Amino acid sequence: MNKIITIMIILLMTLTINISNPEAKKVQTSDLPTYFSWRDINNTDYTTPIKNQAPAPTCESYALCASLETLMQYQTGELFNPDLSETHLYFYAGGTYESGYVNIVDAANYLIEHGVPDEGCYPDPKRPFDYPYESVEGWENRTVKIQEWGWVDHDINSIKNALIQYGPLAICATFWTDFYYYKDGVYKHRWGEHAGGHVMTMVGYDDSEQCWIVKNQAGTNWGIDGWLKMAYDADMFAEWYGVGTGIMYIDGVYGNFKPDVPKIQIEKPENYHTYIFGNEFPTILKQLPIQKSAPRIIGDLTVEIIAENTERVEFYIDNELQNTDDQEPFTLDLQTTQGLHTLEIIAYKEDSISKDVVDLYKIF
Numbered sequence: 001m002n003k004i005i006t007i008m009i010i011l012l013m014t015l016t017i018n019i020s021n022p023e024a025k026k027v028q029t030s031d032l033p034t035y036f037s038w039r040d041i042n043n044t045d046y047t048t049p050i051k052n053q054a055p056a057p058t059c060e061s062y063a064l065c066a067s068l069e070t071l072m073q074y075q076t077g078e079l080f081n082p083d084l085s086e087t088h089l090y091f092y093a094g095g096t097y098e099s100g101y102v103n104i105v106d107a108a109n110y111l112i113e114h115g116v117p118d119e120g121c122y123p124d125p126k127r128p129f130d131y132p133y134e135s136v137e138g139w140e141n142r143t144v145k146i147q148e149w150g151w152v153d154h155d156i157n158s159i160k161n162a163l164i165q166y167g168p169l170a171i172c173a174t175f176w177t178d179f180y181y182y183k184d185g186v187y188k189h190r191w192g193e194h195a196g197g198h199v200m201t202m203v204g205y206d207d208s209e210q211c212w213i214v215k216n217q218a219g220t221n222w223g224i225d226g227w228l229k230m231a232y233d234a235d236m237f238a239e240w241y242g243v244g245t246g247i248m249y250i251d252g253v254y255g256n257f258k259p260d261v262p263k264i265q266i267e268k269p270e271n272y273h274t275y276i277f278g279n280e281f282p283t284i285l286k287q288l289p290i291q292k293s294a295p296r297i298i299g300d301l302t303v304e305i306i307a308e309n310t311e312r313v314e315f316y317i318d319n320e321l322q323n324t325d326d327q328e329p330f331t332l333d334l335q336t337t338q339g340l341h342t343l344e345i346i347a348y349k350e351d352s353i354s355k356d357v358v359d360l361y362k363i364f
Contacts, residue, residue, distance in 0.1 A: 032160050037204025037213050038070050038168055046073045047168075047203055048081055050226030052219035054272075055128040055292045056097060059199040060104045060170070061089040062217040064250065065116060066201040067168040068144055071253045074167070080258060084144065088122040088135050097130045103241050104170065104199065104248060108149040115143030115255055120263060120347075120354025126271050126293040127359065136353055142259040147252025151244040154237050159212070160205055162249050169202045171214070172246035173230075174238040182223050186211045188231040197240055200228070202247075261309065262347035262354045268304040269295035269343075269360055278302065291340060294359045303332040305356070309349055316344040338362050 039045045048069040053062045065084040072082045093110035095102025110116075121139040125131075152162040152169060162169055177192025186209050204213035206229070214228040230236060239246035269275055274283045277299035286292060307313060312326040318341055323332050334343075344357045 032157065032164075034207040035205070036160065036164055037206075038074070038163075039203060039213070041074070044079070046070045046079070047215060048073070048083070050215065050220050051086075051217050053086070053124075053217045054219070055126065056087075056090075056124070057100045058086055058090045058095070058102075058124075059217065060102050060107050061086040061093070061095070061116075063170040063199040063201045064104070064107055064111065064248075065089060066215055066217070067170060067250055068111075068116070068146070068253060070203070071167045071250075072144060072257050075253065076257060082144075082257065083119040084116050085119045085122040085124075085135070086116075087124040087133070088139070089116045091133045092135075097128065104172065105241055105243065108146070108248065108250065111146045111250070112148070114140075115145035117142040117144075118259060118261070118354075120261060120356070123356045125342075125357045125359060128292055136355060138352065142256050142261065144253060144255035144257060146250045147254070149248055149250045152247040152249055154245055154247065156232055159202070159247060162247070163202065163204060166249035166251050168215070170248040170250075171200055171202045172238050172240065172248075173198050173200060173236040175236060182228065184224055186229045186231050188234045189236075197238055205232075259352075260349075261352040262311075262349040263306075263308040264310065264313070264345055264347035264354050264356045265306045266303070266343070266345060266356045266358050267306050269297060269301065269358060271295060271358060274298070275301050290361045291359055294340065294361045297334065297360055297362045298364060301334045303334055303343065303345075305330050305345055307347055310347040311350070312348050314346045314348070316346070317341055319344070334362075336362050338364055 039047050051062060053059055065086045069082045069084060073079055089107055090102050093102050093107040117135060117139040121142055122135040152158055174197050175195055176189045177195050178190055201215040202212050203215055206213060209229060210232045211229040214230050216223055216226055216228055220226045237246050271293040272283050274281045274296040278301055283296060290296065307330055312324060313330040314324050315322045315332040317336055340359060340361050342357060342359050344355060347354050
């Protein structure tokens with residue numbers, strides 16, 4: 001009987017400790033490693049490739065999706081390169097280009113209630129303006145959700161703990177003119193005017209350089225191939241949504257990580273590129289009165305796509321069917337008039353579909 005009573009007392013003490021100390025499951029400050037990154041967990045990089053949100057102000061949804069994609073790979077232990085629809089999350093959670101943002105709290109709550117589907121449900125058309133939007137039918141069955149989210153205090157040890165415990169963090173930052181020109185080293189504001197606010201994804205830290213390791217969504221030509229080393233004392237953390245600290249964690253990621261649907265990507269023409277009789281060049285004259293990201297086309301061009309898990313493909317220009325192709329490689333000889341047009345490609349597999357879209361400008 002005395003042994004049973006002793007066991008009950010120990011169990012009760014353990015329960016009391018867990019209730020009174022909600023931080024008990026966190027790594028203790030004295031145990032924190034001097035380096036940690038989701039780009040190097042036992043020599044495995046669980047992050048997904050750098051993206052480019054331009055020209056739209058969709059940083060909140062891009063940062064949250066980058067966190068989700070990393071955790072999806074970590075949970076499965078497989079590098080399958082998930083690609084979530086940032087534009088779906090942005091618009092469906094209430095964002096507009098006119099306002100210039102989506103409230104990150106609304107976006108996080110949307111992830112709890114509805115989740116975000118894969119990119120094939122709602123590809124980013126790279127438009128700098130609001131427009132009618134709708135994800136493909138059945139997107140609700142292709143979503144990834146979270147169970148909860150929360151704020152992280154600004155002190156260094158709290159951020160380190162959160163990175164290790166929860167995964168990559170969405171960080172709200174304020175920045176200055178010199179941030180646009182960052183190329184290498186550890187960033188800390190040194191010159192220029194205050195330029196605005198931005199949300200990025202923090203994936204780790206390095207005590208040897210006294211910096212946070214941050215993933216931006218400005219393409220690979222910015223920073224260190226798209227990445228940023230941000231000084232511990234850079235004083236960039238900001239909060240402009242009215243609540244919280246501006247450093248957000250997400251937890252309890254679940255859902256349809258790998259839906260059995262077609263995957264489609266327009267490889268040519270590519271945004272921010274110019275094509276002269278099929279030859280590709282980075283767009284230089286971006287100041288012309290042409291939609292900023294739209295590829296410019298001079299002469300003939302063959303549309304090229306990457307398709308996986310696909311039975312047939314339909315090519316549309318301005319919502320008019322141009323061709324149906326059920327044999328790889330799926331291509332289209334572009335025939336259209338001068339001016340701005342929308343190229344949309346729909347891939348089919350049985351009853352499921354996925355899309356990709358690009359606005360293009362035919363010069364002649």
